[in-house]
Amino acid sequence: MSEQGDRASFLAGIRQRTAGPVVAGPHPRPAPRADAPGVRFTVLDGVDVDDRGALLRCFMTTAEAATVAVHPTPAATVPPELLAGIVADHGVGRAVLSAESEAQGCRGVLAALGVAVDDHDGAATAAAADLGVTSAVAAVAATGSIVVSSAAARGRTASLLPRVHLCVVPVDRLVATPAEVLRGRTHPPSNLVFITGPSRTGDIEQVMTLGVHGPTAVHVIVTAAPAPS
Amino acid sequence: MSDEWPLWSSTLRARTAAAVGDPVLRRNVANAVDRFAGGRVTALAGLHDADELRAAARAVRADVIDHWAEILGELADNVMAGGGHVCWAGDAAEATAYVVDVAGRIGARNVVKSKSMVTEEIDLNHALEERGCRVTETDLGEWIIQLAAEHPSHILVPAVHRDRHQIAEVFDRRAGRPDGPADPEVLTAFARGALRGRFLEADLGITGVNFAVAETGSLVLVTNEGNGRLVSAVPRVHIAVMGAERVLRTWDQLDLMLNLLARSGTGQPLSAYTSITTGPRREGEVDGPDELHLVIVDNGRSRMAGTDMAEMLNCIRCGACLNVCPVYRQTGGHAYGWVYPGPMGAVLIPLLAARGPDDARAAEASSASTLCGACMEACPVEIPLQDLLLGLRRRKAANASARDRLVWQAWAAAWRRPGPYRESNRLALRSRRLLPLVRHLPAGRRWIEGRTLPTLPTRTFTERWEAGDV
Numbered sequence: 001m002s003e004q005g006d007r008a009s010f011l012a013g014i015r016q017r018t019a020g021p022v023v024a025g026p027h028p029r030p031a032p033r034a035d036a037p038g039v040r041f042t043v044l045d046g047v048d049v050d051d052r053g054a055l056l057r058c059f060m061t062t063a064e065a066a067t068v069a070v071h072p073t074p075a076a077t078v079p080p081e082l083l084a085g086i087v088a089d090h091g092v093g094r095a096v097l098s099a100e101s102e103a104q105g106c107r108g109v110l111a112a113l114g115v116a117v118d119d120h121d122g123a124a125t126a127a128a129a130d131l132g133v134t135s136a137v138a139a140v141a142a143t144g145s146i147v148v149s150s151a152a153a154r155g156r157t158a159s160l161l162p163r164v165h166l167c168v169v170p171v172d173r174l175v176a177t178p179a180e181v182l183r184g185r186t187h188p189p190s191n192l193v194f195i196t197g198p199s200r201t202g203d204i205e206q207v208m209t210l211g212v213h214g215p216t217a218v219h220v221i222v223t224a225a226p227a228p229s
Numbered sequence: 230m231s232d233e234w235p236l237w238s239s240t241l242r243a244r245t246a247a248a249v250g251d252p253v254l255r256r257n258v259a260n261a262v263d264r265f266a267g268g269r270v271t272a273l274a275g276l277h278d279a280d281e282l283r284a285a286a287r288a289v290r291a292d293v294i295d296h297w298a299e300i301l302g303e304l305a306d307n308v309m310a311g312g313g314h315v316c317w318a319g320d321a322a323e324a325t326a327y328v329v330d331v332a333g334r335i336g337a338r339n340v341v342k343s344k345s346m347v348t349e350e351i352d353l354n355h356a357l358e359e360r361g362c363r364v365t366e367t368d369l370g371e372w373i374i375q376l377a378a379e380h381p382s383h384i385l386v387p388a389v390h391r392d393r394h395q396i397a398e399v400f401d402r403r404a405g406r407p408d409g410p411a412d413p414e415v416l417t418a419f420a421r422g423a424l425r426g427r428f429l430e431a432d433l434g435i436t437g438v439n440f441a442v443a444e445t446g447s448l449v450l451v452t453n454e455g456n457g458r459l460v461s462a463v464p465r466v467h468i469a470v471m472g473a474e475r476v477l478r479t480w481d482q483l484d485l486m487l488n489l490l491a492r493s494g495t496g497q498p499l500s501a502y503t504s505i506t507t508g509p510r511r512e513g514e515v516d517g518p519d520e521l522h523l524v525i526v527d528n529g530r531s532r533m534a535g536t537d538m539a540e541m542l543n544c545i546r547c548g549a550c551l552n553v554c555p556v557y558r559q560t561g562g563h564a565y566g567w568v569y570p571g572p573m574g575a576v577l578i579p580l581l582a583a584r585g586p587d588d589a590r591a592a593e594a595s596s597a598s599t600l601c602g603a604c605m606e607a608c609p610v611e612i613p614l615q616d617l618l619l620g621l622r623r624r625k626a627a628n629a630s631a632r633d634r635l636v637w638q639a640w641a642a643a644w645r646r647p648g649p650y651r652e653s654n655r656l657a658l659r660s661r662r663l664l665p666l667v668r669h670l671p672a673g674r675r676w677i678e679g680r681t682l683p684t685l686p687t688r689t690f691t692e693r694w695e696a697g698d699v
Contacts, residue, residue, distance in 0.1 A: 001309040001310075001312060001313065001314060002314045002315075003305065003309065003314070003315050003316075003317075004314075004315070004316045004317070004327060005316050005317030005318055005319070005323060005327070006317060006319070007302070007305065007317050009319075010301075010317040010319060010525075010527060011298040011301060011302055012298075013527075013531050014297050014298040014301070014473075014531045014534060015298040017531060017532070017534035017535035017536075018294065018295060018296075018297055018298065018534045018535055019535070020535045022295075022535075022539070023535070023536060023537040023539065025537055025540075025613055025616045025617075025620070026613065026616050027605070027611075027613035027616055029287065029288075029291050029540060030284060030287060030288045030291065031288060031291075032288055032289075032291040032292035032295050033285065033288040033289060033291075033292055034289070034292045034478060034479075034482075035481065036285060036286075036289050036479070036481045036482045036484065036485035036486075037281070037282065037285045037485065038484075039276055039282060039484065039485060039488045040276065040277040040278070041275060041276060041277070042274070042275050042276070042277060043275060062498070066497075066498075066501075120515055121515050122515050122516050123428075123429060123462070123463045123516050124429065126516075127425070127429055142498070143498040143499045144498070145499055145503075150511075150514055150517065151511075154513055154514050154515055155514055155515040155516045155517070156458065156462040156514075156516050156517050157459075157462050157463065157516045160455055160458055160459060160462070161459075178484055178487065178488065178499070179481075179484045182480045182481075182483055182484040182487070183480055183481050183484055184480065184481070185445065185480045186444075186445065187445075188445050188447055188505060188507045189507065189511075190506065190507055190508050190509065190510060190511045190514060190517055191462070191504060191505070191506050191507075191517060192504075192505045192507075193458065193502060193503065193504045193505070194499055194502070194503040194504075195501065195502060196497070196498065196499045196500065196501050196502075196503075197501050198501065199453070199454055199455040199501060199502075200453050200454065200501050201369045201370075201417060201453060201454050202386065202453075202495075203368070203369040203370035203373070203386055203387075203388055203389075204369070204388075204393055204396055204413040204416055204417065205257065205260070205392060205393050205413060206260060206261050206264050206386075207393075207413035207414075209413055209414050209417040211417075211418075211421065212369055212417050212420065212421055212454045212455070212456075213367070213421060213424065213425075213428075213454045213455045213456045213459055214454070214455030214458070214459075214501075214502075215455075
């Protein structure tokens with residue numbers, strides 16, 4: 001840990017300039033406030049946020065809008081036929097598993113499908129895989145995001161370098177809003193990422209193209225999901 | 230600061246004329262901004278009381294800037310507590326010197342970057358290339374711009390002015406692509422293949438910072454492509470370069486800002502990747518950088534504090550003002566001549582690019598606006614951009630000649646009273662047959678070029694009103 005440059009004079013210059021009265025223009029600025037009001041989402045209107053089934057339905061809508069395929073299953077673990085479908089659809093020959101137990105739990109089924117399975121031990125391994133399997137610390141209904149923590153996954157690139165990302169998340173990690181993940185955090189992991197759909201770009205004539213650097217497809221399997229009502 | 234920017238070698242008028250004469254540019258820019266601006270409206274409709282949230286975001290930013298020094302100090306302390314290094318860079322030279330030093334110390338040969346306007350501002354790529362580094366921009370649009378050796382024209386979509394055929398030609402000629410189809414999917418797949426190896430062999434990754442959260446020393450990077458995540462996760466060393474104002478106090482504030490940022494810019498609820506980094510790789514983690522550096526860049530920003538331009542420090546670089554601006558829509562970004570285009574650029578160029586108080590080249594950027602106010606209406610932190618632009622024009626007018634000053638003062642004095650106002654209008658209409666002669670005056674010809682002369686009525690409004698005709 002080092003510090004370079006002149007902190008004292010850098011900050012003294014700012015302190016001196018911000019000490020004086022505020023210059024009011026024709027649109028005077030509002031009274032400053034440090035607290036930030038909560039954000040309310042129309043997509044959650046009428047959704048009982050304590051009802052897992054309702055949250056799941058909302059998450060499916062928002063995630064699918066972000067080009068994420070969501071597969072709810074009542075089973076506590078990943079059903080083999082679901083995994084077989086993803087492997088077949090994407091021609092997966094090699095998979096990398098991050099450290100979470102939900103990801104590790106896919107090893108047997110993948111191996112039985114003839115997929116070469118590696119534990120995530122760095123970028124080179126992840127880059128060699130067709131499929132990266134992780135879990136998530138949260139899935140956010142309001143935005144369709146999954147939230148992957150480097151503390152739980154013990155890495156950052158299993159969700160990023162393979163061309164397909166599969167995230168296995170138990171239904172009890174569904175939350176309504178990003179605020180439930182963000183607000184009041186005191187000891188964040190080295191990396192916390194909100195993933196909202198596959199890697200995408202519109203840089204050429206605004207034509208939406210998936211998989212420019214990261215995955216071309218994102219699958220989310222929600223385990224222990226309540227039966228649709 | 231680089232001399233290469235068109236700002237130093239051309240006038241605003243010349244750049245504007247070049248831009249509006251380029252049909253490909255005009256078609257692509259209009260298509261892009263219309264799409265973004267429409268997406269913004271739809272996305273913000275997904276939030277209850279979006280206008281109240283914008284007002285709150287403005288108030289939050291005001292509080293941050295009021296306590297700017299204290300919050301920056303807290304950020305630096307927490308970045309270091311989390312295992313990061315901090316550099317306080319007063320200007321571009323200090324910032325680039327620090328990055329070049331780090332690159333030299335670790336023996337970096339291959340540098341990958343994710344799009345960062347502040348690194349454009351300090352001209353970092355050239356400084357690294359002079360030291361023998363190969364620098365690769367990895368945002369698709371920014372890579373196209375780098376290959377074509379030109380400047381970005383939009384802060385979110387740097388190659389927005391180019392169409393697929395021009396981009397295919399750049400790839401074929403400059404990136405070693407065998408002549409291929411001009412299809413966006415094919416072009417994007419080519420870029421993925423070409424850049425993947427660059428990520429994996431890079432020894433230094435450089436990113437910008439969308440927000441820094443002081444209370445935990447966390448750095449937030451928002452991208453759709455995922456290149457920001459790769460740049461900050463794969464190489465052994467990560468340097469984040471941050472404009473000093475991009476700081477927030479708390480994660481609560483971050484929640485509010487993130488929900489406004491992508492909705493305002495691209496019309497998404499959140500961008501594909503919102504990545505929040507706190508320190509380098511930790512024990513037991515298999516990737517992530519061993520070293521994390523945060524370079525906090527002033528480079529003219531602190532001069533805005535405590536002035537009538539202070540609210541420009543609230544800007545979160547979402548791009549919304551570009552997308553709604555009738556001037557940007559016609560000209561694209563290159564006409565502004567420097568790093569930042571659109572209404573935010575028209576304010577920032579005189580403030581950040583100016584070489585001294587009498588720099589007329591930088592000052593004229595404030596003229597690139599109709600003052601219609603669409604930018605403030607779209608701004609997620611409600612920066613009164615039109616007020617700031619007027620303020621900058623007032624500053625510029627302070628350098629006007631005594632003759633100009635006298636003419637305008639006389640006009641203002643005359644039109645402040647009803648009698649002279651009415652008489653001058655009457656006189657102008659009586660001599661309306663002379664109007665076409667305007668084109669024979671040097672200044673008049675410039676005004677008329679590209680415009681259609683109006684057909685003037687025979688009587689003034691006041692005359693028609695008095696006659697009961699209106």
